[in-house]
Amino acid sequence: MSVEESHHRRLGWPALAWLSAFLGVPMALIAAVSLATKGPYGGVEWAFSLGAYGRLFDGLYIGVFSRSLALAGLNTLLCAVLGFPIAYWMARSSKRMQGALVLAVLIPFWTNVLVRLYAWMFILGRSGPLNSGLVSLHGGEPAELLFTRGAVVLGLVYEHLPFMILPLYATLEKLDWALVDAAQDLYATPRQAFFKITLPLARPGLTAGAILVFVWTLGDFVTPDILGGSKVVMAGNLIHQQYLVLRDWPFGSALSLGLMAVVGAGLFAAKRQEAAA
Amino acid sequence: MPDPAPSVELKGVFKRFGDVTAVDGVDLTIRKGEFFALLGSSGCGKTTLLRMIAGFEYPDSGGVLIQGRDVARVPPNERPVNMVFQHYALFPHMTVEDNVAFGLRMKRLPEAEVAERTAEVLRTVQLGALSARYPHQLSGGQQQRVALARALVNRPEVLLLDEPLAALDEKLRQEMRHELKALQVKVGITFVFVTHDQEEALALADRIAVMRGGRIQQLGTPIEVYETPTSRFVADFVGVSNLLEGAVTEAEPLLMEGKGDARRALLDVSGVGSVAATLFNGVKAGDKVTLCLRPERIHLASDGAQAELDNRQPGLVESTVFLGGEVRYRVRLAEGRELEVHETSSPLRPVRRPGERVLVQWRAEDARAVAE
Numbered sequence: 066m067s068v069e070e071s072h073h074r075r076l077g078w079p080a081l082a083w084l085s086a087f088l089g090v091p092m093a094l095i096a097a098v099s100l101a102t103k104g105p106y107g108g109v110e111w112a113f114s115l116g117a118y119g120r121l122f123d124g125l126y127i128g129v130f131s132r133s134l135a136l137a138g139l140n141t142l143l144c145a146v147l148g149f150p151i152a153y154w155m156a157r158s159s160k161r162m163q164g165a166l167v168l169a170v171l172i173p174f175w176t177n178v179l180v181r182l183y184a185w186m187f188i189l190g191r192s193g194p195l196n197s198g199l200v201s202l203h204g205g206e207p208a209e210l211l212f213t214r215g216a217v218v219l220g221l222v223y224e225h226l227p228f229m230i231l232p233l234y235a236t237l238e239k240l241d242w243a244l245v246d247a248a249q250d251l252y253a254t255p256r257q258a259f260f261k262i263t264l265p266l267a268r269p270g271l272t273a274g275a276i277l278v279f280v281w282t283l284g285d286f287v288t289p290d291i292l293g294g295s296k297v298v299m300a301g302n303l304i305h306q307q308y309l310v311l312r313d314w315p316f317g318s319a320l321s322l323g324l325m326a327v328v329g330a331g332l333f334a335a336k337r338q339e340a341a342a
Numbered sequence: 343m344p345d346p347a348p349s350v351e352l353k354g355v356f357k358r359f360g361d362v363t364a365v366d367g368v369d370l371t372i373r374k375g376e377f378f379a380l381l382g383s384s385g386c387g388k389t390t391l392l393r394m395i396a397g398f399e400y401p402d403s404g405g406v407l408i409q410g411r412d413v414a415r416v417p418p419n420e421r422p423v424n425m426v427f428q429h430y431a432l433f434p435h436m437t438v439e440d441n442v443a444f445g446l447r448m449k450r451l452p453e454a455e456v457a458e459r460t461a462e463v464l465r466t467v468q469l470g471a472l473s474a475r476y477p478h479q480l481s482g483g484q485q486q487r488v489a490l491a492r493a494l495v496n497r498p499e500v501l502l503l504d505e506p507l508a509a510l511d512e513k514l515r516q517e518m519r520h521e522l523k524a525l526q527v528k529v530g531i532t533f534v535f536v537t538h539d540q541e542e543a544l545a546l547a548d549r550i551a552v553m554r555g556g557r558i559q560q561l562g563t564p565i566e567v568y569e570t571p572t573s574r575f576v577a578d579f580v581g582v583s584n585l586l587e588g589a590v591t592e593a594e595p596l597l598m599e600g601k602g603d604a605r606r607a608l609l610d611v612s613g614v615g616s617v618a619a620t621l622f623n624g625v626k627a628g629d630k631v632t633l634c635l636r637p638e639r640i641h642l643a644s645d646g647a648q649a650e651l652d653n654r655q656p657g658l659v660e661s662t663v664f665l666g667g668e669v670r671y672r673v674r675l676a677e678g679r680e681l682e683v684h685e686t687s688s689p690l691r692p693v694r695r696p697g698e699r700v701l702v703q704w705r706a707e708d709a710r711a712v713a714e
Contacts, residue, residue, distance in 0.1 A: 246398055247431040249418045251445035251492070261444075265435050 099318035107312030117319035126303065126320070130327065133300040137282035140221040141229075144278045145271060147222065148229035152270070153263075155230070156237035163238070170227050170234075182220060182291045189216055189292070212294035220292040221282055228281065229274035236270025237263075272339060280328055300324050346374045347410040349500050349532035350395055355404035357390055357556075364390040365401070366556030372500075377526050377533045379547035381540060383579070387556040388536045389504060395534065396502050397421045409499055419448070424493035425502040429509055430485050432477035438464070438488050439473040445496040463495040466528075483514050494529060503535035507542060519545050540580045544568060552576050570622055573712055577634035584635040584681050586611045590627045590711070609633060609711055613679035618652040619709035631711040637684040639708035642671065644692075645699040653709065657681070657702040659694045669693055673702055 102112045120126065155166045173181060187193050189210040196207040210216060240263065248258035264271075286301030304324070307317030350372040357365040365387045372378045380388040393399045394406055397418030406414040413421050424445065433441050439460055446456040464470045467487040477485055486506070493501055506522065507515045523546055526533045537543050543550045544564040552559045552567060552575075560567055560576045571577035578585060588611035605621045611633055625631055641651065642659075657673040660680065664687070671683040671694060681702065685691065694700055 241429075241431065243427050243429065243431040244433060246418070247425070247427055247433070248444070249398075250396060250423075250425045251496070252419045252448035253444075254419055257448065262433060 095318045095321055098314050099322055101315050103313050103315050107314075109314050114315070117315040118323075120316060121319055121323050129298055129303050130300055130324070132298075133283055134327070136218070136221070136297075136299060137279050139218065140225060140282045141275050141279045143218070143222045144226050144229035145275060148226055148233055148274065149267075149271075151226075152230050152233035152237055155234045156240065157242075167231075167234070170230050173227065178224065178287060179291075181224075182288060185216075185220055185223070185292060186211060189219075211292065212296060214293070214297055217289050217293040217297045220288040221285065224285075224288060225278045225282060228277040232273035232277065233267060233270040236267050236273075240266055272335065276332065276335070279331070283324060283328060348372060348407075349374050349376070349409065350534065351405070351407040351410075352391070352394075353405035353407070355391070355394065355401045355406065357387075357394065357399060357401050363556050365394070368404075368556070368558055370551060370558065370561070372532060372534060375530055375532055377523070377546060377548045378535070379543035379550045380534065380536045380553060381538070381543040381550050381580070382553035383538055386553040388553050391553075392425075392502050392504055392534065392536045395500065396423055396425050422499040423502055424496050424498040424500075425504065426486075426489045426493050426506055428504040428506075430477075430489040432485055432488055432492070434477055436476075437473065438469060438475050438477070438480070441477070441488055442473075442492045442495050444492065449496075459495055463491045466494070467491045467525075482510050483518065486510065486518065490525070494531070498531065500532045500534055503533060505537055506535055508537070508539070515542075522546060544580070550580075552579060554579075570710060571634060571712060572622065574632040574634070577632070577710070577712060582637050582682060582684075584633075584637065584640075586614060586617075586633040586635065586679065588612060588614075588617070588631055588633050588711070590621065590625060590629050590631055591616070593621055593625070593627050606706060607711060609709075613677045614655065614675055615677070617709060618706035619711045620707055621711050625711060625713050629713060631713060634710045634712060635681065635704060636708065637670070637682040638686075640673075640681060640683045640702060640704045642673070642683060642685065642694060643701040643703060645701060647701055649701060649703060651703040652706040654701055654703040657700050659696050659698045659700060661696055662694060664693060673700065675702065 098109055099117055100113055100115070102110045102114045102116070104110045151170075155163055155170075158166060188195055190196070191207045191209075191211070193210075195210065200207055244262050244266070245258050248262045249255065253261060283299075284301050286299060286305045289297040289299045289302055290305075300320070304317050304320045307313045307320060348371045350370070352368050352370040355365055355368045356363070368387075368391060380391055382388045390399060394401055394414075395408070397413065397416060397420075401414055404414070405412050408422060433444065436444070442464060443456050443460045446459060451459075461470065461473075464473055467490055469484065469487050469491065472480065472484065477488065480488065486509070507518050510518060519542065535546065544567075547564060549561065549563055550567050551561045554575055560572050562570075567576060567580050571580065571583075574585060577583045588609040591608045591610050593605045593607035607619055607621045607625075607627075609617045609619050609631065611617045617633060619633055621631075642657075643649070645656070655675050657675050660672040660674050663670040667687060669685050669687050671685070673681050673683050675681065683702070687693070
């Protein structure tokens with residue numbers, strides 16, 4: 066190792082120490098707790114047991130996990146379909162405009178996610194602006210918009226769209242548009258040029274965005290809680306419930322590690338596919 | 343014999359971008375099989391003109407005809423032209439072979455024919471062995487040949503080249519000039535290329551359009567553009583010129599073979615005095631003119647030698663640069679005017695030292711006067 070390299074390595078130490086202390090140690094604790102037993106009053110008794118893992122394969126929990134995966138998948142797909150045109154438009158705008166648009170995408174983050182979700186609760190509620198508008202247009206009873214799967218999907222897309230737009234924009238912004246010209250010069254229609262050139266070259270951004278959206282959706286418990294009432298239970302809700310409501314830490318820990326295993330396997334598969342392509 | 347339909351015709355073409363007029367009324371006919379250069383500095387409208395032939399820009403007004411068909415509003419994918427982009431624009435996620443086959447596949451040719459024509463054109467540009475490589479695995483010169491192959495495989499009516507050699511290093515650029523010229527002769531396709539490098543235009547083109555401010559300043563063969571510039575701008579832009587301001591004292595018709603309106607004239611040039619020169623394009627006595635004197639057409643003789651040429655002036659060598667094949671001097675004339683002089687080096691001719699007194703002389707035919 067050269068002198069310079071060892072200097073560079075030293076620059077990584079603070080972050081490494083931080084991560085070991087505040088990520089590594091808690092993870093080890095979770096792993097340890099997952100192998101322990103729940104005490105009669107919610108504490109943890111250090112008696113080795115694989116019971117928590119056994120319960121993971123209960124049909125009820127498998128159902129919640131697969132519904133979460135499906136919902137995260139749907140959210141990722143919707144974010145990609147909605148986010149691509151926005152990112153494309155941003156990347157093809159003038160440099161000045163691009164700065165303003167990036168800012169516009171980031172503005173929602175200036176407000177806490179809870180506040181934004183309560184705003185959606187208000188908008189979708191029985192006496193909210195959306196329903197009063199619908200009632201005054203068509204008459205009849207206010208529609209049940211809040212506390213539905215639809216409301217949860219809407220909230221998830223709303224919350225995660227920027228995480229799709231930004232990496233996609235970062236990739237498209239570097240794209241050499243002469244390549245698209247070249248494709249059209251070689252008899253490709255604009256549509257063909259998009260599917261043969263733009264989309265394949267935007268793939269790194271699309272992959273990064275998809276991973277961000279998918280992983281964060283899986284762990285989300287606030288959005289289904291607030292916009293779905295208690296009707297939509299996602300993996301995040303389940304874990305939250307085990308830790309804070311039922312005080313079953315060993316099972317909560319097993320669920321957490323189970324979710325991580327699923328996500329890890331998914332990422333690994335995606336990575337292998339990427340390498341093969 | 344009637345001429346075949348020209349490859350490209352531009353008729354009164356205008357194009358504005360916001361407040362900027364990029365192309366300001368261009369009429370141009372490019373013949374079939376011609377190697378044609380659009381020459382000018384950046385912002386002269388040459389690239390916009392090329393992009394209008396390709397279909398990436400539509401003219402605000404005027405006609406763009408390819409083989410006699412008006413395509414002014416036809417999108418690029420429906421025009422029988424192909425382009426070699428300045429930085430080649432090779433598709434980075436495709437192999438050389440897939441890059442070259444792209445156009446044929448878009449035209450839905452049978453895969454057997456695609457494979458055959460792709461292989462054939464890759465042999466033509468000597469890249470057969472590299473067909474499975476990706477563009478980033480190729481050198482600059484190889485990438486350029488892929489770009490050429492990708493366009494030529496479609497057998498376009500016109501091949502457009504945007505600064506085709508600009509991205510190459512000097513040595514490779516010299517080599518590629520010969521290759522490109524030979525390739526054009528071999529495939530027999532009309533080539534239209536854009537360049538800011540006057541030497542490249544002179545070296546490659548059959549005809550050159552020198553552009554400035556969205557208009558064509560002069561159109562002609564390389565020899566015409568170099569030898570008989572019709573404006574001070576062209577004289578200055580193409581090659582190196584000594585440009586001297588003066589006025590015509592007298593002018594009389596000159597019988598020179600093939601030079602219809604050429605006239606012998608006497609000029610009064612400030613800082614030099616009376617100069618015998620050749621006039622073109624209806625310049626009359628009394629007109630203000632610019633005298634263009636190519637450095638290689640000025641000859642130095644030793645002080646006191648017998649004068650041989652029409653014009654002679656005593657001068658003083660200010661500086662000498664020996665370049666091997668050529669010696670470059672700056673020579674100051676008696677009245678203070680400095681001239682750039684280039685002489686081919688030869689053991690029979692002395693290299694003048696700075697401070698040496700010399701006789702500076704040139705022929706009237708080599709002194710071109712253009713209207714200011």
